[in-house]
Amino acid sequence: MTEHILIVGGGTGGTVLANRLAEKLAPEIDSGDVQVTMVTDNEDHVYKPTFLYVPFGKKTTADARRPVRELVDRRVDITYDRVTDVDTDGQRLSLADGRPLDYDHLTLAMGVELVPDEVPGLQEGGHHFYGADGAEQLQEALAEFTEGHLVLSVIGVPHMCPAAPVEFTLMADDWLRKRGVREDVEITYTYPIQRAHGIQSVADWATDQFEERDVNVETFFNADEVDPEEKVLHTMEGNELDFDLLVGIPPHTGSDLVTDAGLGDGGWVDVDKHTLEATAADDVYAIGDVADVPTSKAGSVAHYEAGVVADRIASNARGQVPTATYEGKTVCFIEAGMDEATFIEFNFGDEPTVRPASKPVHWAKLGYNESYWLTARGLL
Structure with missing residues (x-):
């Protein structure tokens, strides 16, 4: 009897996992003992970090897309459809077209969704770069912006790419300086807790960078309403902040499928942080942004998690005890402007060291962005 491995989601985590499983279980797949199926409702794979560069004209949204089928090993079946129900007791998924899909091992990797409408006025009065349409609209707005108050407000936490708001602010400062209009633009960065970033060392580094570049910082700033007409950002603390151009990082949410299946609160799958197995169901894993893991919602996390889950599922499929953690x-x-960057690396419980920004690291980041497609294919 064929053992069926299902993956929901065609983003970084789902794609890397599918390719790793195809490699590890190639003999079993070829003999018909194992089948690997990816279910995704998007025929394109989207590499979202590309969107950070679109507002500055350095990338296009087309650069962020590749067909899923081009990236996934041919030994993996792909079903293009939307999952409407997850039945962990019956080990079955329901699809929008009415078909059921049974599984022996399931991995949820469907990412997160943006929900800007949770903040009144944000869609009408703000911009963001966390999606294709938003990045393109921000590019148009930024191209015409030569004076006034630019506000970057982190409204929703947790959110994808936790360093991206800091990056955008530093890139905007540098970009405006290179255009010769920085002295006519005031820049303010806001964050909802009492420091500039969730990671202390990044917060310290960013605060120093902001001070050097004359960027205002407002912490413990929890925006809860935008007045598009008056161009005012209101907070739950009762404060107000005027703006001429607002870049608001919108709230993110997990999946209703997760909540409905009893796998976690708020749409995030409750998992063991080391094994990535769901705590509320057997033979279910979660990786990437939808997994409730105490680290960043970043592509590198999904990538490394996918390798662990591939090892564990392959061991199970062979009747072995999984040991990967x-x-x-x-x-x-982390971009520190338009041509310098730094980077951090850490594990659970670590406080990362932020190294001095440099041009070589900036080019290393751009190089990785280009080679990402090889990474997704499992070639790097």
Whole structure:
């Protein structure tokens, strides 16, 4: 009887996992003992870090896309459809077209969704770079912006690419200086807790960078409403902040499928942080942004988690005891302007060291962005 491995989601985590499983279980797949199926509702794979560069004209949204089928090993079946129900007791998924899919091992890797409408006025009065449409609209707005108050407000936490708001602010400062209009633009960065970033060392580094570049910083700033007409950002603490151009990092949410299946609260799958197995169901894993793991919602996390889960599922499929564990490995490049960057690397419980920014690290980040497609294919 064929053992069926299902993966929901065609992003970084799902794609890397599918390719790792195809490699590890190639003999079993070829003999018909194992079948690997990816279910995704998007025929394109989207590499979201590309969107950070779109507002500055350095990338296009087309650069962020590749067909899923081009990236996934041919030994993996792909079903293009939307999952409407997860039945962990019956080990079955329901699809939008009415078909059921049974599984022996399931991995949820469907990422997160943006929900800007949870903040009144944010869609009408703000911009963001966390999706293709938003990045393109911000590019148009930024191209015409030569004076006034630019506000970057981190409204939703947790969110994808935790360093990206800091990166955008430093890139905007540098970009405006190179255009000769920085002296006519005031820049303010806001964050909802009492420091500039969730990681203390990054917060310290960013605060120093902001001070050097005359960027205002407002911490413990929890925006809860935007007045698009008056161009005012209101907070739950009762404060107000005027803006001429607002870049608001919108709230993110997990999946209703997770909540409905009893796998976790708020749409995030409750997992063992080392094995990435769901705590509420057998033979279910979660990786990437949808997994409730105490580290960043970053592509590198999904990548490393996918390797662990591939090892564990392959061991199970062969009747072996799985031993691979995830120790929280996270790697993050951080742009410090338009041509310099730094990076951090850490595991669970570590406080990362932020190294001095440099041009070589910036080019290393751009190089990785180009080679990402090989990484997704499992070639790097």
